[in-house]
Amino acid sequence: MAPPPNAATGKPLVLLARPPFPELAATLDGRFTFASAAADEVSAAEARVMLVPGIPPVQADLLDRLPKLELVVATSAGVDHIDLDACRRRGIAVTNAGAAFAADSADYAVGLVVAVMRRMAAAEAYLRRGRWAADGDYPLATKMSGKRVGIVGLGRIGSPVAGRLAAFGCIVAYNSRSAKASAPYKFYPGVRELAGDSDVLVLCCALTEETRHVVDREVMEALGKDGVLVNVGRGGLVDEPEMVRCLQEGVLGGAALDVYENEPAVPTELFGMENVVLSDHRAVLTPESVREVIDVVAGNLDAFFSGRPLLSPVDL
Numbered sequence: 442m443a444p445p446p447n448a449a450t451g452k453p454l455v456l457l458a459r460p461p462f463p464e465l466a467a468t469l470d471g472r473f474t475f476a477s478a479a480a481d482e483v484s485a486a487e488a489r490v491m492l493v494p495g496i497p498p499v500q501a502d503l504l505d506r507l508p509k510l511e512l513v514v515a516t517s518a519g520v521d522h523i524d525l526d527a528c529r530r531r532g533i534a535v536t537n538a539g540a541a542f543a544a545d546s547a548d549y550a551v552g553l554v555v556a557v558m559r560r561m562a563a564a565e566a567y568l569r570r571g572r573w574a575a576d577g578d579y580p581l582a583t584k585m586s587g588k589r590v591g592i593v594g595l596g597r598i599g600s601p602v603a604g605r606l607a608a609f610g611c612i613v614a615y616n617s618r619s620a621k622a623s624a625p626y627k628f629y630p631g632v633r634e635l636a637g638d639s640d641v642l643v644l645c646c647a648l649t650e651e652t653r654h655v656v657d658r659e660v661m662e663a664l665g666k667d668g669v670l671v672n673v674g675r676g677g678l679v680d681e682p683e684m685v686r687c688l689q690e691g692v693l694g695g696a697a698l699d700v701y702e703n704e705p706a707v708p709t710e711l712f713g714m715e716n717v718v719l720s721d722h723r724a725v726l727t728p729e730s731v732r733e734v735i736d737v738v739a740g741n742l743d744a745f746f747s748g749r750p751l752l753s754p755v756d757l
Contacts, residue, residue: 493516512534541734544730546602585611587610587611591639676698
């Protein structure tokens with residue numbers, strides 16, 4: 442049975458974990474009654490849906506203040522900021538961005554692989570400092586095609602990353618929760634074993650308790666002094682202090698990172714490393730992907746309030 446509309450406005454009530462970004466607000470304006478999950482106690486007691494723009498923490502203490510909550514709608518692909526155990530216990534459904542960000546994340550991951558292996562950021566800095574005219578002897582970077590690439594997480598993002606890198610002539614292998622019968626790539630049951638047979642390790646998996654710090658020093662040592670780590674998943678997949686030490690010590694050859702363990706903080710030691718490429722958690726963001734995620738979010742809200750199946754439910 443569909444939830445009743447808000448009595449005062451006649452529009453369905455939706456709690457907000459934080460204010461929505463402008464494009465999302467413009468799309469949903471006039472269709473729902475919005476209230477702050479943190480500030481509006483009356484609405485919190487009655488609301489059956491909470492919208493979570495971005496990645497603010499949604500933990501058990503917040504959920505406990507929402508006795509009638511039935512659905513959490515996230516705008517992100519990852520849901521590690523949401524207490525899924527608490528949702529499972531309460532029978533609260535969770536939706537995410539689905540595949541809205543997959544293509545852009547895959548494109549960006551490949552861009553990071555190219556950038557770090559060909560030292561593109563360092564080459565630009567070399568030129569901008571005027572050193573090309575001064576000495577004209579920039580150190581050679583490594584070839585990308587033909588390299589062995591291990592992908593951790595062959596899902597919505599990892600699968601297109603694999604396809605794109607295979608087109609570069611890379612030899613692709615992967616680690617996932619289980620082997621995928623349809624995947625034409627070699628499967629490794631362990632990340633360390635995959636790293637040991639890879640020149641590049643690309644992280645595309647979700648952050649869970651099982652995958653937190655899945656890339657530890659042992660994995661980085663297996664990847665080796667010529668190996669490159671690329672992360673477009675979540676910062677917590679990597680033991681970040683250990684990664685910094687491995688880069689400083691030459692245990693790891695390089696890294697290209699879009700995500701960090703304690704965002705927006707980035708280890709300052711990385712800033713001066715020419716074998717490291719950094720960006721500010723923007724792999725998923727293009728005008729096209731923003732439009733797609735708005736469509737998914739609006740579709741999930743419409744589906745819930747009309748009693749239809751959700752578009753992108755998260756497996757709890």
